[in-house]
Every structure is written in C-alpha cells, then in structure tokens.
Amino acid sequence: MLLLFLLWGSQLTAQPIHRIGKAMPGADSILPQPYLALTNANVLDVRTGEILENRTVVLQDGLIQSITTGAPPQGADVQDVNGYYMLPGFFDGHFHGRTLDAAQFALESGVTTVLSAGAYGMQDMTFRDAVTAGYFPGPDMLAAGVFVLRHLGDNALEDPRLFKFMNVELEGTDSLRRVVQVNFERGVDWIKTRVGGNTAAGVADAYWLYYTEEEVAAMADEAARYGGKIQCHIQSGDAAIVAARVGCATLEHGQYINEEALRVMRELGTVWTPTYISTEGFALPHDDYNTPTARRVAPWILENQRRMLRTAHELGVTMVTAVDTPYGPESVARLAGEINAFIDYGEMTPLEAIQAATITSAEVYGLDGMTGSIEEGKEADIVLFERNPLEEPLNLHNAMMVISNGRIAVPFRSAFPGLNGRPDRSY
Incomplete structure (x- = not known):
C-alpha cells in the first residue's frame, strides 16, 4: 500500500482548498x-x-x-x-485516510470532500495538493497539518520551528499558539486538537480535560487570527462545554456527551460531529478501534450517543457527518451508515440527514459557495x-x-x- 508521505510531495505548490475545481498547470x-x-x-x-x-x-x-x-x-x-x-458528493468531517487506497475507498462510498482529523505530520497537505493537482483521484481535503497534542514526537520534524517540542510536553498558551502559527504559515486549512481524553483508544480518562480552558482558548484565538477554525476532540460533556465556550468550531465524537453540553453548544452555535458509526465499530472484531477498552465501554456509549443524537436534533444543534476511519482494509464504517444513524437514532428525516452530509457540511466548512449542492x-x-x-x-x-x-x-x-x-x- 502506497503511503502519500512522498519526497516529491514537498515540491508541490501549495493549493488552498478554496480553489477546488481549478487544477494546477499540467x-x-x-x-x-x-x-x-x-x-x-x-x-x-x-x-x-x-x-x-x-x-x-x-x-x-x-x-x-x-x-x-x-x-x-x-x-x-x-x-x-x-x-x-x-446527489452532491458527501462530506466526511473526520478523515484519517493516508493512502491511495483510502482515497479510492472514500470515493467509492460517495465521499468527495473531507476534513482531515490528523495524519502523519503534514502528510494531509501533500494529499490535498496532489489531489487538487490531478496526480491521483481522491476527495478534496481541508488539511489540518500537525495534530496539536501534548507529545508531538516525530511530527515535530515537519518544521524546524517545532524541533524544540520534540521531546517535551507541549503545553502553555505561548507554545500552543506557536504550533498553530506554524501550521497556518505552512498552509493548513483547519487546526485539530484534543480537549478531552479518549478512553476507548486508551489515551486517558474520557472525563479528563487534556488542555486547560485557557490553553484551548489560546489555540482558538490564534486560529482566528489566521482566518481559520479549530476542531476539538471531546468525549465528555465537561470537555464539550469548555471547547464550545472558547470558540471551537466543531466538536468531534462526544461518546459521553450530555444534554447540558448540547444546550451550551446550541446557544453558542457550536457544531457536533458525532462520528457515531465508528462507535458502532468498537464492538466489532477487526475494526479500526477494536480494543479491550473499546469493547468494554461500547454498550454504554452506544446507548448514550443514540439518546444524545435524538436530543441534539430536538434542541436544534447543528450536526455534520463523519466516519473517523483510515478507510483501510479493516475499516467497516462508511458515510452512508452515519447518514442512516442520523435517521434511525437522531430521528431526522432522510432529507435532513442528507443535508447534514452535503449542504450543511459545506456551510460549516465554508465551502457552500463551491460544493454541497447540485x-x-x-x-x-x-x-x-x-x-x-x-x-x-x-x-x-x-x-x-x-x-x-x-x-x-x-x-x-x-x-x-x-x-x-x-x-x-x-x-
């Protein structure tokens, strides 16, 4: 399987997502x-x-x-x-694909635009630019660059300005602002960070706040200075409230989210990206996220997410579709499953669920002038x-x-x- 992290990728001229449909010369x-x-x-x-x-x-x-x-x-x-x-092509608002095969699998499921939720280093920018240039077929991409985490590790090799964060914890408002700056100066479209833990992946207690409210606010503010937005990994209601309050544009996952958080999100206009269909995969053998912890928590979080999908729709929280998969050989979740979950559990009409995957997503990501409808x-x-x-x-x-x-x-x-x-x- 061919990885897109290729040496020639660094030579491609940066081509921002808002020029989709206009290929580069040749x-x-x-x-x-x-x-x-x-x-x-x-x-x-x-x-x-x-x-x-x-x-x-x-x-x-x-x-x-x-x-x-x-x-x-x-x-x-x-x-x-x-x-x-x-129909217009679908949006996947939480994409982890990194290969040529992943690009084709996404297309075969009807996905034509994706928001990267983290790849190796700045590999998603290479992916974006190569697709736009016409080097291989794939969905158009909003690239997030270096995933802003406490431990950048090898991702710090992507830019000399990040070297100093390679072996230390990335924390504090000044350091976090610096990573956001580097990302945007390299040409990313959005920023991805983590606000809450991730029990299913064994990262941390889902109720633990990964960054302080002040730190998350600094990242959101710095992204806004560049005209950009930030997507925040959250699981609990507390993390969702913090992320919404400081201006995160979209909140990802929310397996432990609650009605209080959804009410705050509705009041502030924060968008929820539930990635419900990947949660269903927690209990399946060979799924991308099938771990002992995931299998243990799957029954409860599935029940909670189903209730919260319905509550969010009743409250009028904007929701968009996403799969949260690398579209690899073991991946079973697909975008159509998320649309149908919005219908079955969120009690949306088929049209409302299709809108969440098309025109609503286009509006959320600032692309409705270019795509999202025929x-x-x-x-x-x-x-x-x-x-x-x-x-x-x-x-x-x-x-x-x-x-x-x-x-x-x-x-x-x-x-x-x-x-x-x-x-x-x-x-």
Whole structure:
C-alpha cells in the first residue's frame, strides 16, 4: 500500500482548498476533467427536497456548467444515467485516510470532500495538493497539518520551528499558539486538537480535560487570527462545554456527551460531529478501534450517543457527518451508515440527514459557495444512486457513479454486484 508521505510531495505548490475545481498547470494531462453530459438524471435539490426529473447535467472544466431539460450540447461525451438519482458528493468531517487506497475507498462510498482529523505530520497537505493537482483521484481535503497534542514526537520534524517540542510536553498558551502559527504559515486549512481524553483508544480518562480552558482558548484565538477554525476532540460533556465556550468550531465524537453540553453548544452555535458509526465499530472484531477498552465501554456509549443524537436534533444543534476511519482494509464504517444513524437514532428525516452530509457540511466548512449542492457554477462533485434516497436511504450505501472535482472516480454502473438494495450490515 502506497503511503502519500512522498519526497516529491514537498515540491508541490501549495493549493488552498478554496480553489477546488481549478487544477494546477499540467494537471489535465494527468487526470482529465471531461466535457460530459449526464442525461436522464433525477436531480435532488438538497435545499428543498425537490426531485428535478429528467435533467441533463453538463460538466466542463471541473464545474457544473448547466442543468436543463434539453438535449446535450454538441461535443460533450454523453452518459445516459437511466433515471438514477443525482446527489452532491458527501462530506466526511473526520478523515484519517493516508493512502491511495483510502482515497479510492472514500470515493467509492460517495465521499468527495473531507476534513482531515490528523495524519502523519503534514502528510494531509501533500494529499490535498496532489489531489487538487490531478496526480491521483481522491476527495478534496481541508488539511489540518500537525495534530496539536501534548507529545508531538516525530511530527515535530515537519518544521524546524517545532524541533524544540520534540521531546517535551507541549503545553502553555505561548507554545500552543506557536504550533498553530506554524501550521497556518505552512498552509493548513483547519487546526485539530484534543480537549478531552479518549478512553476507548486508551489515551486517558474520557472525563479528563487534556488542555486547560485557557490553553484551548489560546489555540482558538490564534486560529482566528489566521482566518481559520479549530476542531476539538471531546468525549465528555465537561470537555464539550469548555471547547464550545472558547470558540471551537466543531466538536468531534462526544461518546459521553450530555444534554447540558448540547444546550451550551446550541446557544453558542457550536457544531457536533458525532462520528457515531465508528462507535458502532468498537464492538466489532477487526475494526479500526477494536480494543479491550473499546469493547468494554461500547454498550454504554452506544446507548448514550443514540439518546444524545435524538436530543441534539430536538434542541436544534447543528450536526455534520463523519466516519473517523483510515478507510483501510479493516475499516467497516462508511458515510452512508452515519447518514442512516442520523435517521434511525437522531430521528431526522432522510432529507435532513442528507443535508447534514452535503449542504450543511459545506456551510460549516465554508465551502457552500463551491460544493454541497447540485447547482450551476459549483464544483462537479456528484454521486448517483439507483433509488430515491428520500424513500430508501439505505440505498445510499450503493453509489453507482462518483464524480469528484469534475473527474470520474467511479464509472457509471447499472448494477451493484453482490448487493440488492439493503447492505449486509449497516456500516
């Protein structure tokens, strides 16, 4: 399996995520962005839930050029999609993929945009830039760079300004601000840090505050100085309240979260990224996070998260979808499972859950002007499904065609081998 931490990656010109859809010079000769007309498509307007029937959707230069009921333009490659349902590509707001295979697995599950939640060093920036440049197919990425933790270890080798933190604990507001500064000066899009412990991974008691409120506030403030935001790993309600109070934009996981914290988040406009579907994997053999501790706590935290999904929806807390997986050979969680969990346990309508995976995520990550819906002028991030997802959301497991950044990642197929509507398991 090829790791993306390659020497040539450091030579790629930095290409910020807000230029998605605009490839770097020479990229078209590597992975072309075809002039393509998709005919007989039923397009889902994710803002209203309306199905726009029998549309011709024309893609050119990585963008959606037009959506009409007319004939395809001359010169376009024509693909009849047989009345399949067209949705915008999904967002995975907590991505740990680091390989070429992971990029393809994410695309095959309908994910076309991801927020990195930590990779080796600044490898996610290499991933982002290589995808944008057209070197290999993959989801567009918001890169987080060096994960801000107490122990940077080898990650401190990514920049000479971080060397002094290699063998010492990273703590104190000045030191934390410095790491945030280095990340943004190297070109990251977001910052990832930890506010609470992580019992399931054996890192620490879930109720322990990993950083003080003052330290987290310093990181959030420094990110804001660069026009950026911060995503915070939390598990407990106390950690969630601290993170929300100091301005963290998104709170990740929350297996031990409570109603009090959700009310604070609603009041402050803080977004919850539950990564519920990865929690289901805690009790599964061979899952990414299957450890003795995870198996022991799984029954309780699953019950709590299911209740809190419903409570969060009732309170009006904004939630976005994420999988929290490296998309490796042992990974079983997929984005469609998270969407269906929002429906089954959060008691969202299918449209609300799809919005969480598309336009709502795009708004949260500041990309709604470029992606998150099927509209003229937006990036051609498209997924096709055989059945109406508003009526059969389980069919979201079966992506029949995927286009990311105007490039065909999964060619159109009229049958999905081995599956007949309902997958063997709900991940």
